[in-house]
Amino acid sequence: MKSANKKLVAGILAGAMLTGIGVNAASAKSVSHADKHQRPAAMQKGQMPQHPPVQMSADDAAKKVHDTFGVDEKEVKSAIEDGKDIRDIGQAAMFANISGKSFKEVMDMKTDTKDWPEVGKDLGITREQVQDKMASMQAKDIAEKAAIDENTAVSLLKNGYRAHDIVAAGVLAKAANKDIQSVLDMKKINNRWGDVADQLGVDKSVLKVGPGPQEMNGHGPQGGPPPADAPEAPEEPADK
Numbered sequence: 001m002k003s004a005n006k007k008l009v010a011g012i013l014a015g016a017m018l019t020g021i022g023v024n025a026a027s028a029k030s031v032s033h034a035d036k037h038q039r040p041a042a043m044q045k046g047q048m049p050q051h052p053p054v055q056m057s058a059d060d061a062a063k064k065v066h067d068t069f070g071v072d073e074k075e076v077k078s079a080i081e082d083g084k085d086i087r088d089i090g091q092a093a094m095f096a097n098i099s100g101k102s103f104k105e106v107m108d109m110k111t112d113t114k115d116w117p118e119v120g121k122d123l124g125i126t127r128e129q130v131q132d133k134m135a136s137m138q139a140k141d142i143a144e145k146a147a148i149d150e151n152t153a154v155s156l157l158k159n160g161y162r163a164h165d166i167v168a169a170g171v172l173a174k175a176a177n178k179d180i181q182s183v184l185d186m187k188k189i190n191n192r193w194g195d196v197a198d199q200l201g202v203d204k205s206v207l208k209v210g211p212g213p214q215e216m217n218g219h220g221p222q223g224g225p226p227p228a229d230a231p232e233a234p235e236e237p238a239d240k
Contacts (some may be wrong), residue, residue: 058077058080058081059077061076061080061086062074062076062077062080065089065090065093068093068137069093069094069096069097069103070097071092071093071096071097071102071103072102072103072104075102075103075104075107076089076093076103078104079092079103079104079107084107088107088110088116089107091110091116092106092107092110093106094130094133095116095119095120095123095125097133098123098125098129098130098133099123099124099125101123106119106123109122109123135154135157136150136154138153138157138163139153139154139157140153141163142157142163142166142167142170145167145170145171146166146167146169146170146171146174146180147170147171147174148166148170148180152180153166156180156184161184165184165187165193166180166184168187168193168196168207169183169184169187169193169196170183171206171207172193172196172197172200172202172206172207175200175202175203175206176200176201176202178200183196183200186199186200193207194207
């Protein structure tokens with residue numbers, strides 16, 4: 001195997017967080033022309049921030065894709081060894097999972113003249129299916145980090161809470177033997193999760209959950225449903 005393929009920029013789960021019909025993932029390769037179809041128009045509430053790329057071997061990357069999407073591990077490894085872009089691999093795995101096709105079948109549909117939006121259309125994949133898969137994957141990741149069940153994670157995301165806040169509240173709630181919603185209610189716009197930990201009598205070190213540039217003890221806009229008396233956002237002007 002070529003030395004350039006021995007280590008891949010992984011972050012498979014984050015890379016699988018699709019927007020529309022595209023993959024937003026780090027890659028060891030240069031950004032391709034397909035990126036114009038892969039960038040989000042706007043980050044949605046509750047979406048996880050991206051983590052720094054993690055160097056991962058071809059074997060480990062193939063297993064991660066298999067574990068995440070249920071696709072054939074050998075087919076994935078073959079694509080990696082053939083030098084396929086990790087973004088395309090993540091995209092093909094996602095579409096294979098949704099459509100029921102094999103990873104190789106979907107991977108082969110992507111050509112120089114056919115981009116992923118067109119492949120998705122040929123497979124009959126809808127934006128709603130992609131969004132549902134994104135939400136499911138995100139909820140699973142949050143549930144593992146926050147020590148809560150997936151249904152609770154999904155419910156909190158739908159209520160507008162950020163993934164970061166759900167995880168912080170989850171680990172604090174577990175440490176303090178509290179209900180996660182009551183802990184979420186303690187986080188305000190002008191305090192930190194570290195302040196909430198102090199209020200609960202919990203060591204702040206529990207807030208160090210996994211890799212990432214975010215500081216879970218830091219300030220930040222609190223997610224979640226707006227107050228009942230909050231003013232409504234102005235409507236977008238109609239197109240002329």
